[in-house]
Amino acid sequence: MKVLLVDDSGVMRKIIARALHALWIEDVVEAADGVEALAVFGDGEGFDMVLTDWNMPNMNGLELVTAIRGAGHKLPIIMVTTETEKGQVLKAIQAGINDYLVKPFDQEALIGKLEKHLPNHQMG
C-alpha cells in the first residue's frame, strides 16, 4: 500500500503519516506542494491513494488533482483541508476528488475515509 501525502506543513505531514503508519500503511511518500507531488508521482505506478492539502504554494491541491485526473489516473484522492465553503468543495469534486477530510480530524475520521476508499487494505 503506497500513499502520496501532500501538504506544505511538515507538522501536518507528520500527523497524517503517523496516523497512516498506525494503520499499517508504511509506504508514505511526502511532498510539500503540487509541483513536488507531481515529480514524485511520476507515471503514478504503484500509488494506491493521494491525500492532499488544498492551500499550498507553487501548485495548490486543486491544481494537483486536476493534473492527476488529466493524466488519466483513477486512484482515490482525498482532500485534507480547512477549506469547507460549499462553492470550493464543489470545485474540488468537479476537479475529481473522491472525498474530503476536514482539519482538525480525529483518527476515527481518517480510518473511516481510508476504509471507504481502500476496502482491500487490512487496517491495523
Added chain:
Amino acid sequence: MTLCIDTEKLVRDSVDKSIRDVFSMMIGAELTKIEFETRETSRPEPENIEPSMTVLVGLTGDIQGTLSLSMSDLAAIAWSHALIEHETDKVDQTVVDAIGELGNMVVGGVKRRLAGNNLTMSLPTVIRTSEASLVFPTNTSPIQVQYDFAGYTITFVIAMRNA
C-alpha cells in the same frame, strides 16, 4: 466599527468550539475555560514575563481583524510533543511550525463556523512574545479568553470589527 453584540457572541462561540475541537481531536485533550474578559487595547506590560510565543492569523471579509493564540514556551513544547511526539526542551523550528499549525486549524475552524461572512484567512505568523505584549488599535474591542491546557494557560485574543 467594532463588532455588534450578536456577531461578537457568534465569533466568541466559534472560537471556543474551534479551539476545543482542535485540542480534543488532534491530541485528545479537553480544555478548561478559565476566564473570559473584554480586554483593554493596551495595558502596562508586567515584569518577569515567561518566555512565550504567539501565533497571529488574520481574517478579512464582512468582519475583519486578527485572532491570536499565546502560550509559554513550555506550553508550546507540550503541544508539539502531544501533537507529533516531538522531543525537545527548547523552542525550535518544529515547535514554531506546530504552533503555526495550531493557529491555522483553530482559525480555519472559526472561518468555517462563520461561513456566510465571505472570510479569507491569512497565513499564520508566529512571534516570540507573550499576550501581555500585544496592543491593539482603538477601533477594535479585543476579547480575551483563557484556557487551561495540562496546567499551562493558553490565551486567545479576538480583535475583530465589522468591515
